[in-house]
Amino acid sequence: MVSIIMPVYNTADYLKKTIENIINQTYKDWELICVDDESSDDSLKIIKQFEAYDNRIHLISQAHQGAGVARNNGFEISRGEYVIFLDSDDSFSINLLDVLYKNAIQTNADVVMCGCTIENNGLIKKVERPKSIPNGIFDISELDDSGFAQCGYFSWNKLVKRKLIVEYNILFQNLQSSNDVFFSCMVIYTAKRLLFVDESNLIIYKKGRDGNISSRRNPVNCYRAAEAIINRIPTDDENGIRKALYVMLVGGIYELRRTDNEELIKHFCEEIKQFVIENKLFSVNASDIQKYVASLYVNNSVQTKWWKENVIFKYELEANKEKILNELNEYKRFVLWGCGKRGKALLCFFLDNDIAIYGITDKDKSRAEQLKSELGLDTNVLDIDNIDEQTDLIIACNTELYSYLKRKNLAVDILDIERYCPLA
Template structure:
């Protein structure tokens, strides 16, 4: 498939940074794939633990593994470095603390060739490390927003009702290398780089499909970059703006403006509350500065936003400093809490009333059912009596004697 000649079927790019405890499980899941015609490009992003030693150990035993060393530049830079060195028809990304099912490459390669695709989506299982349990139901990783109607059929972004509910993770897609080259796709150097990369490609792809198999195992750990609430969260503002830029570049901003702004503002608020307390004021300052470029759009669309967004950004606009913002936000948080409590109590009361009404209705139906049962029993008794009477008549001597007179003339 494709116009170029490639040496292997799939290139698997694995950026590695200080994942010594998990790296062997990751590599074992890759080198033992049922499809052997693969290459494994491991980009060591300046690891300071024993990750490089593990890579070298595996590379000495399996010539499909290639190691690229670089200074610590981040995952996006490492993935780009890997992309420069691919020799496969298709590209798969695997994070070095995750692992894939052993038939992943074989199954995906078969499907992507069968449908001649630019991108193939597949599902994932979450492994929650602290609880040592698997979560097979996480909606984002199972593309539940697509409702199953796209399984094994070809589609584009135009067919998807809400493309902002589709999982953006680069690791949950198989990419056609020719398509990547033609699109000149690159990850940005900041964190949350998957967002930009996904929308950049999805808006260009002409043939996309999805399989429902959970081929990927995503490890959820508290110390990961996107879970820890550290300085990486600062990049979420940049990442949100990069998504908007992609839509502007494709002439789609006006069409998706409301959804884009919702996504941006929701993300900003979520990261503000998730970032470490020591970084909150700095993050607030960046939000305040960033909002200058979006106030016009905010004013145009705010009537359609949830009150949480409106309250937060109204406080952001009117606050002269962080202390003033926190004081206003605290008052609003209490007000929101009271509103939510009031709504909950109202809904709870309404729910109880409905339950009571249904119980009463159910009781009436049960009584009606019992009456019908009695009537049914009586009717059955009458039917049985009539059947018996009929049999008695048919077997009677008088019936037999009069038989000749009942014949048709």
């Protein structure tokens, strides 16, 4: 049996469709435990209607305590051999459980993960297996720092063996946001057999919805999560601690970009700075990128808002320069698509390394014209129509744009520059 734990808070507009997605699953041996977090809309009423309709659906009500506590309470009464923690405002393919459970049984995996499709205010992004995550069965020793973080940032794409959670007493934190980071990272850290399924259509994750349990971001919570991970990992496991530091430092930048609350930002940066200094993160235990990011926290004031700039993007371009140049050497004529801040940084990188670029383009052609003028470029500003007839490679400035271009089925190769710059 698979136990589905679903925290619910004011998602009445989505909940009916979400539960119907579960009922229509091709895999039938499941139980759905909905934990209502004191919703003020019709969520509770909807759950009760489904509970009366299907005896596999169960309701728990709790005082408003957040998604972390809700997931823990749901797990406490669950019975499945495997457990998955799904969100109540997302959508799922009818074969989600079938694919994950069959892969778990066939490979005896402790954790089976999958990609997803992210919907964000009309924009769609396909998230597939990152290059840093191995194909087939693997464990923590085969993950680099980036791969560990990419596996561990959220819980809703993981089917987890109950035995693993119980044996290592892995619980969700009682935090308003980032409450699943500790749980997810620890199941990745403790699992002996991990598997990432190359499917991006099983879960449709709705990002940016106002009012959900974890919608109000607080970067300090990311720090608390990473701190708890570091405290749980044995002190002599330098590789494990380094991976947790990556979550703290780089995950912190991600959280900083998602909030404009100056008080929270200041508090978080002070916490990180103190941690970096007290724990001597400029020592040999930290990776080069961690030392660089740590120096940004220590040496830059909050007022500069350095995390909104392209300092990390530029650092990663330089760090991966040889790989990028080798890939570009395979093409005779390539075009950059995207002329915002990142496009400008990438063009400066090309100029600094004497890389001739055939053309630049953007949905807003005037931005491309303006950037060409600003940098004094000797290149073409191209129309996006029939662009695949003018080049043999398009360089996409971010993964969202890369996904968009792939869906257009252009007769040209497309390079996602974020493959070399995952932190940016």
